Amino acid sequence: MSVVGVIGELLITAGVLVLFFLAWQLWISEFLMGGELTAEASQQSEEWNASAAPTDPPSDDPTDEPSDDPSDEPEPDPDSVAFNPPVTAAPSDQERFAALIVPRWGTDYYRQIAEGISTTGVLDRGLLGHYPTTQLPGQEGNFAIAAHRMGHGGLLHHIHELQLGDHIYVETAEGWYEYSFRNLEYVHPSGVGVIDPVPQDPAAAPSDRYITLTSCNPMYTSNERIIAYGIFDRFYPRDTSAPANGAPDEIAATVNGEA
Amino acid sequence: MYGALWRALPGPWWVRVLILVILLAAVAAALVFWVFPWVDQFVTIQEVTVE
Numbered sequence: 001m002s003v004v005g006v007i008g009e010l011l012i013t014a015g016v017l018v019l020f021f022l023a024w025q026l027w028i029s030e031f032l033m034g035g036e037l038t039a040e041a042s043q044q045s046e047e048w049n050a051s052a053a054p055t056d057p058p059s060d061d062p063t064d065e066p067s068d069d070p071s072d073e074p075e076p077d078p079d080s081v082a083f084n085p086p087v088t089a090a091p092s093d094q095e096r097f098a099a100l101i102v103p104r105w106g107t108d109y110y111r112q113i114a115e116g117i118s119t120t121g122v123l124d125r126g127l128l129g130h131y132p133t134t135q136l137p138g139q140e141g142n143f144a145i146a147a148h149r150m151g152h153g154g155l156l157h158h159i160h161e162l163q164l165g166d167h168i169y170v171e172t173a174e175g176w177y178e179y180s181f182r183n184l185e186y187v188h189p190s191g192v193g194v195i196d197p198v199p200q201d202p203a204a205a206p207s208d209r210y211i212t213l214t215s216c217n218p219m220y221t222s223n224e225r226i227i228a229y230g231i232f233d234r235f236y237p238r239d240t241s242a243p244a245n246g247a248p249d250e251i252a253a254t255v256n257g258e259a
Numbered sequence: 260m261y262g263a264l265w266r267a268l269p270g271p272w273w274v275r276v277l278i279l280v281i282l283l284a285a286v287a288a289a290l291v292f293w294v295f296p297w298v299d300q301f302v303t304i305q306e307v308t309v310e
Contacts (some may be wrong), residue, residue, distance in 0.1 A: 009261055020287075021290075115310045131308070
């Protein structure tokens, strides 16, 4: 057996290893991490349900039928909590304070959102990261979050598949904020206008509540950023005495661990 | 190198194939669960935020 033969075999082995690593980074890790990430988000939701329970007994007392509560009507009036949602309490750095649910990406798409856009502290850990300079769910302005498109869970892998009107839900301890997807935009990495309180209009004072998702584009590279915008529709308060804990029907199975 | 490995394995050809498949699976699992996650922290090039 010649020395050249051994070197050749080593080189072939190295090539196969590199290809295997790329396949792992782009597809296998996402597949392996998915179930774990969904389970973590479900567990957090259960904890929120558990800690919400003690505040609810007063509403259980009067009757079993919450007949006069406007938030239980199909079309709540404009003054109800549905359109005046609570503002999420400011999270500490790297705290997992929310979750993202997007039915378009499958019933098992349930991913946690943490504070900050640190690569090693948040994004590389299979989390979506909230831009700390942007607003929080319920605040007028822009709730902007970022995540990997490939690798590290590939949380925004399918961002380009969103269609007009698709619902994007953000869950917090208080409940579910429903946004409707409006449009995609492609910007340079320096395009910070996308996370303005009113996206791309730095001078404007916000009167609406937006959500902005940012990730890399084209896939596998970092030359551009792909941006998805949504606008706030309404809020569903967490209510452990209600069916599905108050979650909207569309995501009831996902957030209650039945997906 | 791989020829020597093949000759070093005991048994008839199908036993050797079986051993190789098991070895390959073990190596693949070690790569996926330990080696690749460790290497990954040095080679990530994707930037997903605007700044």
